[in-house]
Amino acid sequence: MGQLQDVGEADGWRCWLCDEPVDPEMSPNDPRGASLDTRISKARAKKKKQDKGNVPAERLAHKGCNTGKGANDPVVPWPDHLIVVDPAPIIAAAERLERKGGREAMARCPTQGDADAVAVWLMDRLSRLTPGLALRTEIASTGGQYLVSLHTS
Incomplete structure (x- = not known):
């Protein structure tokens, strides 16, 4: 759990996808439990590793957020309370x-x-x-x- 602890502390125990708090004491099997995620999909990570020798940084995510995005590139949603036209990804x-x-x-x-x-x-x-x-x-x-x-x- 050392790596999870280090990443969690670096990210302030907030899910990088939904920006909600992550409880480090919650079971890792719970959808609100802590997990590690990469910022980019495995296919893009593999290509970047081949191109530059870099491995993408891991970030803290809820298990449910991480599982929900799967192997796809992550999407950070715009909050519903903001009134925007043509929001950028x-x-x-x-x-x-x-x-x-x-x-x-x-x-x-x-x-x-x-x-x-x-x-x-x-x-x-x-x-x-x-x-x-x-x-x-x-x-x-x-x-x-x-x-x-x-x-x-």
Whole structure:
């Protein structure tokens, strides 16, 4: 259990997929129990390992979240309380920003208040999803809507 303990502590005992707390004392057979997950699918991990010799970092996930995604690339859902149009896939955007830097358009919102809430949530969520990546948000008014984008610092 040493590796699980180390990864759990590094991730603050929060599931990297659903962002909910993980109880380290819960049975590993319980859907809310702790398990280790890789950030990318096994097929992409194998290709990356062949290309660069790197093994993807393991992250803490609930057993149910981990099992639910299976061997597919993970999806971090946008919360229902945020009002967004055309939300970007969060993990794909984070991976591009880690790899290339720059700017990613993440969502359009109908009001400034909605865009502010999205920006705050994105910064909070990405601070745990990609802790080593320095990001800032930008909100631009675009023809009656507000575009929320992430920029590498």
